Amino acid sequence: MTIDEKIGQMTLFTSDWDVSGPTLRKNYKDDIRAGRAGAIFNAHTAAYNHELQRIAVEETRLGIPLLFGYDVIHGYKTIFPIPLGEAASWDLEAIEKSARIAAQEATAAGLHWTFAPMVDIARDPRWGRISEGAGEDVLLGKRVAAARVRGFQGNHLRSPNTLLACVKHFAAYGAPLAGREYHTVDISERTLRETYLPPFKAALEAGAGSLMCAFNELNGVPATANKHLLTDILRNEWHFDGFVVTDYTSINELVAHGVAANEKEAGQLALNAGVDMDMQGAVFYQFLKKSLAEGKVSMEQVDDAVRRILKIKFALGLFDDPYRYGSDERERQLLLCTPHLEAARDVARKSIVLLKNADRTLPLSKDAGTVAVIGPLADSREDLLGPWHAAGNADDCVSLLEGVRQKLADPATVLFAEGCPVVGESKDGFADALEVARQADAVIVAIGEKWWMSGEA
Structure with a gap:
């Protein structure tokens, strides 16, 4: 050489x-x-x-x-x-x-x-x-x-x-x-x-x-x-x-x-x-x-x-x-194949840490009545991917809001409000969030980081 x-x-x-x-x-x-x-x-x-x-x-x-x-x-x-x-x-x-x-x-x-x-x-x-x-x-x-x-x-x-x-x-x-x-x-x-x-x-x-x-x-x-x-x-x-x-x-x-x-x-x-x-x-x-x-x-x-x-x-x-x-x-056979999706779901389920479950709130029943899903990440697919998500695509994800609507017996009983942005100090969505919360029998709040907030920073 x-x-x-x-x-x-x-x-x-x-x-x-x-x-x-x-x-x-x-x-x-x-x-x-x-x-x-x-x-x-x-x-x-x-x-x-x-x-x-x-x-x-x-x-x-x-x-x-x-x-x-x-x-x-x-x-x-x-x-x-x-x-x-x-x-x-x-x-x-x-x-x-x-x-x-x-x-x-x-x-x-x-x-x-x-x-x-x-x-x-x-x-x-x-x-x-x-x-x-x-x-x-x-x-x-x-x-x-x-x-x-x-x-x-x-x-x-x-x-x-x-x-x-x-x-x-x-x-x-x-x-x-x-x-x-x-x-x-x-x-x-x-x-x-x-x-x-x-x-x-x-x-x-x-x-x-x-x-x-x-x-x-x-x-x-x-x-x-x-x-x-x-x-x-x-x-x-x-x-x-x-x-x-x-x-x-x-x-x-x-x-x-x-x-x-x-x-x-x-x-x-x-x-x-x-x-x-x-x-x-x-x-x-x-x-x-x-x-x-x-x-x-x-x-x-x-x-x-x-x-x-x-x-x-x-x-x-x-x-x-x-x-x-x-x-x-x-690539056609393996990428996003059913066994791989099932494995990812299994690991996701096992990764959840339940800190408190007062009055046996969870698991949420499919007949839970009116459910309010509130938060800036509730209807976000991309943020579910997390940082460093390689070839992952938001179009292949199901948002929390979409998932709740799919699982409940009556999707019409699912209410949604963004509430607030992840970045910024706007309170414009507070009133809507409070209103849907008042109408609901159960509230799911989706807060956290955008996918890009963890990294070399």
């Missing part, structure tokens, strides 16, 4: 989107042809990924297949409860089944790799990504992490419905000061090892083949440049032999952290710390060859990174058949 081809394997680019679906910038297709990209994320559907894979396999010198990744967090097309909701079920078998179904659907759509599970222990609800993990308990976090890896990866990576897991975000990403995303994390080594590292170790022991480093700094050193995390602990103590990918442009952000004078130096710090693949930042792509020439990094380090990436591609069977993942027929 030439130096450029090796660096290409260490480069992960994103697909864009337009109204017709995923689309790749023209220069990225040229990069694939030149062997300067080894993986693509946010590209999905069997037909589209087949097109990109054909370029990599048939129009490059070496024909090395691409690795396709996507944020399949709680389902691909059939959407399950958010991971925090799944964890509330305490049902590890159901959680593993959820990940297995997500893998079956995602691989049918041409994907090989998911950026999940997120196993960050989080104890500050102000943190924007708390919905993606299993919460605050270390023991539960460990067991959920292992269950989700088993579900995604199945019994063998060579199976065409195996989805390579990427455990994230290493490490202590869920402990930023004041719950502020990307903020400083300042904890002791003992707290790190007793609270924040165990779910990662459990995921790796379950077989996770890749790991994503975090945006945050840990005790003054950004995780993307943290040799103590990525080499001392991950490689030397835990003997992890998969590959490490950055989070989105996190190498570039080492400049903003103040630990690198420029992106070239940032790339050197990342590789020297133990990073194998650069997500979207194009730092390795632009500067690593020059760093090699200057002796700032070694060819041995580059070869080790490339070897780890290629090893996974071999393990997934991509060199035997680059097109084995993704099938129009499998």
Whole structure:
């Protein structure tokens, strides 16, 4: 392999989107042809990924297949409860089944790799990504992490419905000061090892083949440049032999952290710390060859990174058949199929936490009389999907209001009022909400967050 081809394997680019679906910038297709990209994320559907894979396999010198990744967090097309909701079920078998179904659907759509599970222990609800993990308990976090890896990866990576897991975000990403995303994390080594590292170790022991480093700094050193995390602990103590990918442009952000004078130096710090693949930042792509020439990094380090990436591609069977993942027929058969919808409903039912049931109000009888459904989320389909809902579509959902009308004996006895918006301070709907409540024998109130309110914020 030439130096450029090796660096290409260490480069992960994103697909864009337009109204017709995923689309790749023209220069990225040229990069694939030149062997300067080894993986693509946010590209999905069997037909589209087949097109990109054909370029990599048939129009490059070496024909090395691409690795396709996507944020399949709680389902691909059939959407399950958010991971925090799944964890509330305490049902590890159901959680593993959820990940297995997500893998079956995602691989049918041409994907090989998911950026999940997120196993960050989080104890500050102000943190924007708390919905993606299993919460605050270390023991539960460990067991959920292992269950989700088993579900995604199945019994063998060579199976065409195996989805390579990427455990994230290493490490202590869920402990930023004041719950502020990307903020400083300042904890002791003992707290790190007793609270924040165990779910990662459990995921790796379950077989996770890749790991994503975090945006945050840990005790003054950004995780993307943290040799103590990525080499001392991950490689030397835990003997992890998969590959490490950055989070989105996190190498570039080492400049903003103040630990690198420029992106070239940032790339050197990342590789020297133990990073194998650069997500979207194009730092390795632009500067690593020059760093090699200057002796700032070694060819041995580059070869080790490339070897780890290629090893996974071999393990997934991509060199035997680059097109084995993704099938129009499998997409038609599996996406939103009845067994998958039934499984999602089962996990949703198990995820519900009943805090109080005075006078045996629940379950609500089909002959409950007049029922008022009130709240800004009552007639929302999209918000039921939750954050990070992959290829989920609001048109495939049933809103709470629609569901209540379907289930009650007389749909005409269901009243509705929005009451108030989720965002804003308007009280214009209060009177209508009070009026329908007065007319009702039972009131169901639907309040909470919009789907986009949890995330990198």
